[in-house]
Amino acid sequence: MMVRVQQEDFDVGVETTRLRLQYPQAGAVVSFTGQVRDLNDGQSIASLTLEHYPGMTEKSLAAIVEQAKQRWHIFDALVIHRIGTLPPQAQIVLVIVVSAHRGDAFAACEFIMDYLKTEAPFWKKEVTPEGAKWLDERASDHAARERWQ
Amino acid sequence: MMVRVQQEDFDVGVETTRLRLQYPQAGAVVSFTGQVRDLNDGQSIASLTLEHYPGMTEKSLAAIVEQAKQRWHIFDALVIHRIGTLPPQAQIVLVIVVSAHRGDAFAACEFIMDYLKTEAPFWKKEVTPEGAKWLDERASDHAARERWQ
Amino acid sequence: MIQLLYFARLREALGSDGESLDWQEPGTVAALKQKLATRGGAWQEQFAGNTSLRAAVNQELVPDTMLIKPGDEVAFFPPVTGG
Amino acid sequence: MIQLLYFARLREALGSDGESLDWQEPGTVAALKQKLATRGGAWQEQFAGNTSLRAAVNQELVPDTMLIKPGDEVAFFPPVTGG
Numbered sequence: 029m030m031v032r033v034q035q036e037d038f039d040v041g042v043e044t045t046r047l048r049l050q051y052p053q054a055g056a057v058v059s060f061t062g063q064v065r066d067l068n069d070g071q072s073i074a075s076l077t078l079e080h081y082p083g084m085t086e087k088s089l090a091a092i093v094e095q096a097k098q099r100w101h102i103f104d105a106l107v108i109h110r111i112g113t114l115p116p117q118a119q120i121v122l123v124i125v126v127s128a129h130r131g132d133a134f135a136a137c138e139f140i141m142d143y144l145k146t147e148a149p150f151w152k153k154e155v156t157p158e159g160a161k162w163l164d165e166r167a168s169d170h171a172a173r174e175r176w177q
Numbered sequence: 178m179m180v181r182v183q184q185e186d187f188d189v190g191v192e193t194t195r196l197r198l199q200y201p202q203a204g205a206v207v208s209f210t211g212q213v214r215d216l217n218d219g220q221s222i223a224s225l226t227l228e229h230y231p232g233m234t235e236k237s238l239a240a241i242v243e244q245a246k247q248r249w250h251i252f253d254a255l256v257i258h259r260i261g262t263l264p265p266q267a268q269i270v271l272v273i274v275v276s277a278h279r280g281d282a283f284a285a286c287e288f289i290m291d292y293l294k295t296e297a298p299f300w301k302k303e304v305t306p307e308g309a310k311w312l313d314e315r316a317s318d319h320a321a322r323e324r325w326q
Numbered sequence: 327m328i329q330l331l332y333f334a335r336l337r338e339a340l341g342s343d344g345e346s347l348d349w350q351e352p353g354t355v356a357a358l359k360q361k362l363a364t365r366g367g368a369w370q371e372q373f374a375g376n377t378s379l380r381a382a383v384n385q386e387l388v389p390d391t392m393l394i395k396p397g398d399e400v401a402f403f404p405p406v407t408g409g
Numbered sequence: 410m411i412q413l414l415y416f417a418r419l420r421e422a423l424g425s426d427g428e429s430l431d432w433q434e435p436g437t438v439a440a441l442k443q444k445l446a447t448r449g450g451a452w453q454e455q456f457a458g459n460t461s462l463r464a465a466v467n468q469e470l471v472p473d474t475m476l477i478k479p480g481d482e483v484a485f486f487p488p489v490t491g492g
Contacts, residue, residue: 041190044210052215052266058286059208060279061193062492066201078491079417081484084468109491117201121492130209131321134287137207141279141492147470149484150491151417162418165461165488172280211409227408228334230401233385258408270409290409296387298401299408300334311335314378314405 031089033080035112038122043106051103051126058133059124060141066116068163074155077113078120081149085109092143096125100132105140109150142172180238182229184261187271192255200252200275207282208273209290215265217312223304226262227269230298234258241292245274249281254289258299288325294318328358328394333403336379339368349396355381356390358400378405411477416486419462422451432479438464439473441483461488 032038040061048057064076093105108122123140127133145166152163189210197206213225242254257271272289276282294315301312328349337343349358359381363374372379382401383392394400414427432441442464446457455462465484466475477483 039190040193040208041188044189044208048210048212049266054212055214057208057210057212059189059193059206059210060283061197061206061208062279063197063203063206065204065277080491081414081416081465081468081486084465084484087468117198128214129317130211130287130290134209134283138279138283145492146489148491149416149465149486149489151487152490153417162421162487163490165490168278169492229408230331230333230382230385230403233382233401236385294409295406297408298333298382298403298406300404301407302334311338311404312407314407318409 030106031086031093032106032108033082033085033089033111034108035110037110037119038108040119040122043108043122044124047104047106047124047126053128054103054126056127056130056133057124058127058130058137059122060137061119062121064114064116064118064120068154071154071156071158073116074157075113075115076118076120077153077155077160078109078111079151079153080109080111084149088148089144092140092147095143096136096139099139100127100136101129102127102132102136105136107140107144109144109148111150139176142169142176145169146173179255180235180242181255181257182231182234182238182260183257184259186259186268187257189268189271192257192271193273196253196255196273196275202277203252203275205276205279205282206273207276207279207286208271209286210268211270213263213265213267213269217303220303220305220307222265223306224262224264225267225269226302226304226309227258227260228300228302229258229260233298237297238293241289241296244292245285245288248288249276249285250278251276251281251285254285256289256293258293258297260299291318291321291325295322327396329399331399331401333401335404336372336402339372341368349394349398352393352395354390355383355388355392355394355400358394359390359402373402379403380405410479412482414482414484416484418487419455419485422455424451432477432481435476435478437473438466438471438475438477438483441477442473456485462486463488 106124125137274286331344359373411432442456
């Protein structure tokens with residue numbers, strides 16, 4: 029299991045290949061990639077800045093992955109989350125899960141994303157033509173998380 | 178929407194990037210990659226050969242993607258399925274779905290895989306130390322598909 | 327005439343990947359299977375005894391009650407196992 | 410002493426990303442918030458009026474009833490919005 033918080037971009041292909049080749053008995057790899065949208069709630073986005081809580085971020089992501097491992101049969105998972113200022117269409121987050129069968133990989137990957145969105149200490153600030161503003165939490169993210177309880 | 182049936186390998190990173198960069202309003206990219214396992218039902222696998230029904234394969238994959246587009250809010254989807262003889266840990270299949278929000282991308286990607294497994298005319302033959310044998314359909318794949326009805 | 331195609335395990339059992347067959351009048355998939363089964367041996371085994379056989383007419387999965395017309399492409403194959 | 414950290418919108422509202430604070434006896438998160446609110450202005454606004462404020466003690470999310478001991482790292486921040 030690996031958790032990385034970094035400014036640098038990542039390569040979905042390189043990370044997917046590296047992870048699956050460690051598990052010759054894996055049949056399924058599911059990945060989620062988050063992208064900075066050029067529009068949010070109807071406003072055009074010039075850039076997005078991600079702040080985080082160093083130390084707690086890594087601990088909370090590791091705890092989320094650990095929970096996923098206890099709930100599903102998965103071989104491994106990788107989480108990469110970027111911080112700093114990103115332009116539209118930049119990659120923000122990558123979650124990859126490797127398992128024997130696809131059902132476990134899909135569920136665990138979605139679970140990790142739903143918990144990451146509501147528990148991991150990251151905050152987004154958008155720069156729009158009307159100025160910079162911190163994003164509010166979304167009720168839909170909390171609803172997504174409730175499903176797993 | 179694109180469907181490709183090919184002998185050549187594919188690059189998950191290149192395909193993911195190409196697809197998402199076409200949609201500046203996409204926030205979520207979910208991908209499934211299938212890998213040839215080195216063991217199946219306890220037997221070691223020397224190679225896997227995939228046969229298909231040219232023409233019908235492409236039509237059935239396109240129809241499955243079309244159904245997914247009608248059920249969820251997704252921008253686009255890509256399906257690549259390899260044919261021919263593949264060694265353990267080779268990539269077999271790639272499904273990528275791009276959407277505004279992650280719930281739609283996860284559901285549509287899993288739906289496409291569940292239907293592909295039970296409707297697209299591909300057949301797998303395994304070579305093991307005891308000789309070659311065609312694989313049987315799996316009850317679990319039919320159960321996975323039933324969930325969507 | 328109709329164009330017949332056989333795939334995978336079925337192709338190997340029959341020793342053939344397809345053929346052209348004389349077919350003057352519309353008839354069901356079930357009727358075609360009966361006709362092929364009268365060839366005996368592997369044909370009898372596959373087209374009379376094998377309940378898991380799938381049929382596609384013009385590249386669409388169909389039930390045994392489907393009518394086949396002259397000029398159609400008809401494929402028989404085992405349950406699919408891709409992905 | 411305890412180490413305080415402020416993040417995101419809260420950090421900007423307070424004009425501070427953290428501080429060391431004298432803290433001799435165990436006390437609750439609620440008590441610490443009351444103490445910070447007595448500074449008035451933005452502090453009063455954020456620590457008395459803001460019901461969506463989250464607290465973490467030693468990098469774990471905690472409720473306001475959690476006890477803070479000398480030496481702890483205590484962070485305050487708005488609801489998270491990563492991913």
